[in-house]
Amino acid sequence: xxLYAEEIISHYEHPHNKGKMDNASISLHRDxxxxxxxxxxxxxxxxxxxxxxxxxxxxxxxISMASASMMTDFVKGKSLGEVESMGVKELVxxxxxxxxxxxxxxxxxxxxxxxxxxxxxEHKPMDSSTKSL
Amino acid sequence: MMQMAxxxxxxxxxxxxFPILGTTMNGKPLIYLDSAATSQKxxxxxxxxxxxxxxxxxxxxxxxxxxxxRATSEYIESKEKLxxxxxxxxxxxxxxxxxxxxxxxxxxxxxxxxxxxxxxHILISDMEHHSNIVPWMLLAERKGATLDYxxxxxxxxxxxxxxxxxxxxxxxxxxxxxxxxxxxxxxxDVKTVxxxxxxxxxxxxxxxxxxxxxxxxxxxxxxxxxxxxxxxxMLGPTGIGALYGKREILEATEPLLSGGDMIRSxxxxxxxxxxxxxxxxxxxxxxAGGIGLSAAIDYLNGVGMEKVxxxxxxxxxxxxxxxxxxxxxxxxxxxxxxxxxxxGVVAFKLENxxxxxxxxxxxxxxxxxxxxHHCAMxxxxxxxxxxxxxxxxxxxxxxxxxxxxxxxxxxxxxxxxKV
Ligand SMILES: Cc1ncc(COP(=O)(O)O)c(C=O)c1O
Numbered sequence: 167x168x169l170y171a172e173e174i175i176s177h178y179e180h181p182h183n184k185g186k187m188d189n190a191s192i193s194l195h196r197d198x199x200x201x202x203x204x205x206x207x208x209x210x211x212x213x214x215x216x217x218x219x220x221x222x223x224x225x226x227x228x229i230s231m232a233s234a235s236m237m238t239d240f241v242k243g244k245s246l247g248e249v250e251s252m253g254v255k256e257l258v259x260x261x262x263x264x265x266x267x268x269x270x271x272x273x274x275x276x277x278x279x280x281x282x283x284x285x286x287x288e289h290k291p292m293d294s295s296t297k298s299l
Numbered sequence: 300m301m302q303m304a305x306x307x308x309x310x311x312x313x314x315x316x317f318p319i320l321g322t323t324m325n326g327k328p329l330i331y332l333d334s335a336a337t338s339q340k341x342x343x344x345x346x347x348x349x350x351x352x353x354x355x356x357x358x359x360x361x362x363x364x365x366x367x368x369r370a371t372s373e374y375i376e377s378k379e380k381l382x383x384x385x386x387x388x389x390x391x392x393x394x395x396x397x398x399x400x401x402x403x404x405x406x407x408x409x410x411x412x413x414x415x416x417x418x419x420h421i422l423i424s425d426m427e428h429h430s431n432i433v434p435w436m437l438l439a440e441r442k443g444a445t446l447d448y449x450x451x452x453x454x455x456x457x458x459x460x461x462x463x464x465x466x467x468x469x470x471x472x473x474x475x476x477x478x479x480x481x482x483x484x485x486x487x488d489v490k491t492v493x494x495x496x497x498x499x500x501x502x503x504x505x506x507x508x509x510x511x512x513x514x515x516x517x518x519x520x521x522x523x524x525x526x527x528x529x530x531x532x533m534l535g536p537t538g539i540g541a542l543y544g545k546r547e548i549l550e551a552t553e554p555l556l557s558g559g560d561m562i563r564s565x566x567x568x569x570x571x572x573x574x575x576x577x578x579x580x581x582x583x584x585x586x587a588g589g590i591g592l593s594a595a596i597d598y599l600n601g602v603g604m605e606k607v608x609x610x611x612x613x614x615x616x617x618x619x620x621x622x623x624x625x626x627x628x629x630x631x632x633x634x635x636x637x638x639x640x641x642x643g644v645v646a647f648k649l650e651n652x653x654x655x656x657x658x659x660x661x662x663x664x665x666x667x668x669x670x671x672h673h674c675a676m677x678x679x680x681x682x683x684x685x686x687x688x689x690x691x692x693x694x695x696x697x698x699x700x701x702x703x704x705x706x707x708x709x710x711x712x713x714x715x716x717k718v
Contacts, residue, residue, distance in 0.1 A: 169659060170715050179717070201655050201671055202686025225686065227653035228716070272655065 234276035327665025335692035347594035377593030402527035402542035478510035483632035484644035535595035539588030611643035
């Protein structure tokens with residue numbers, strides 16, 4: 167049951183950066199139809215190409231919501247390049263649990279939405295690591 | 300009370316026949332509450348399959364030698380058993396497929412392609428599994444036909460009688476409905492639906508994936524034109540399912556696949572089809588699957604389908620009683636007063652907790668349940684308006700103490716999430 171570490175439960179109950187953002191540089195909706203997790207990511211990008219603010223809205227399981235909470239904390243202030251270089255390994259380190267194959271899609275939903283949003287924002291083709299999330 | 304005990308099934312004895320029930324999951328004794336997805340297999344089925352491979356593995360219908368003759372007769376015997384099991388007139392009406400899904404696809408791609416025309420209506424219901432939706436949606440797209448859904452009643456538990464009448468008035472070409480819902484657990488009165496459909500000239504396909512394993516099915520009494528089932532949900536192996544079709548319809552329908560076995564004679568530029576049911580079974584069949592299914596039917600007959608049904612009813616009554624006492628639980632489908640119209644499937648939702656989190660914590664307690672849309676997205680996400688649901692489903696090997704363990708696991712979920 168270590169999936170439900172204290173930190174996961176606490177982020178799930180009191181998510182950071184949850185809510186809508188008006189005038190976002192870009193927003194993107196992504197979901198996992200098989201489990202019903204869905205979220206919209208809002209990013210504000212400043213003139214130096216850094217994520218100046220980020221928010222998410224949505225609903226889903228504890229794993230998807232807690233990781234969105236932690237992930238949005240983490241990307242705040244990062245450059246788009248830094249965000250785009252993140253993969254599953256960094257995500258697992260960040261959330262502190264190994265979601266295992268059955269829950270990986272839940273854990274990576276926010277990472278996928280954030281990364282896809284940055285590529286779309288920059289009008290760049292998505293790289294293979296993002297596509298495979 | 301003595302009488303009651305006589306009618307009950309001996310669950311402890313049954314459990315000893317299922318090797319997997321002696322194993323553990325996450326260090327806890329396995330509690331398997333996902334039989335609607337696939338059932339567990341008794342040793343008799345496992346042995347029948349391995350004995351075929353060990354003792355008389357040979358292809359069927361062709362060998363003039365003893366083990367091939369034995370394999371052929373065991374395979375045919377399995378069809379005869381299945382014909383009796385669902386009360387078909389004869390073995391010729393039983394076509395083996397891989398599963399219920401394939402059976403439905405075969406009907407849509409053969410009978411459907413030949414008979415459904417532009418502007419026709421195809422009628423299904425709002426409680427179908429994707430298997431009984433998508434093949435019809437594609438058929439409708441191919442032909443320019445319209446796909447209609449029988450709506451559910453206000454309680455979102457049963458087919459709406461009035462809407463059923465309205466849909467029938469559109470004179471559909473085919474009506475495809477499930478006998479038992481894999482989400483709501485509702486058992487539909489498919490006999491009445493069939494009668495109504497025949498009155499407007501429609502053919503009827505009944506999806507028996509969730510009914511055939513759990514209750515006495517009589518295709519002649521229902522009078523449906525097609526009936527489909529999956530072996531793996533009824534104690535049999537994966538890879539074998541069946542399509543029942545009335546002889547005169549199967550005879551008038553061209554097969555989907557062609558090749559060996561399904562042909563009587565082939566000349567350089569012409570052919571004649573083999574007799575039913577072989578006309579619909581091209582190439583070497585899943586012989587081991589048929590033999591395994593045969594052993595599964597023997598097992599179910601040994602227990603008795605009436606007893607299977609009454610055991611599951613008892614469990615469902617108990618689980619609904621226990622679940623409805625848990626704070627924050629919402630149960631879908633009919634309530635206690637509808638037990639007679641409910642199969643061994645109970646879907647529920649725990650307030651503010653995602654079903655995947657529920658299933659995950661159940662897993663850590665050694666309990667296997669299903670969470671998600673259960674391959675019935677139009678029902679779960681559109682009609683019920685839910686993202687996902689948790690589902691408990693039962694079979695002959697489940698006990699009331701396993702229900703107690705599930706209830707205790709829900710308490711663990713609530714403690715973990717502090718609700
Ligand atoms: C009502 C119903 N129909 C059809 C199917 C499809 O069965 P299979 O996947 O074995 O083809 C299922 C399986 O869950 C079912 O519950």
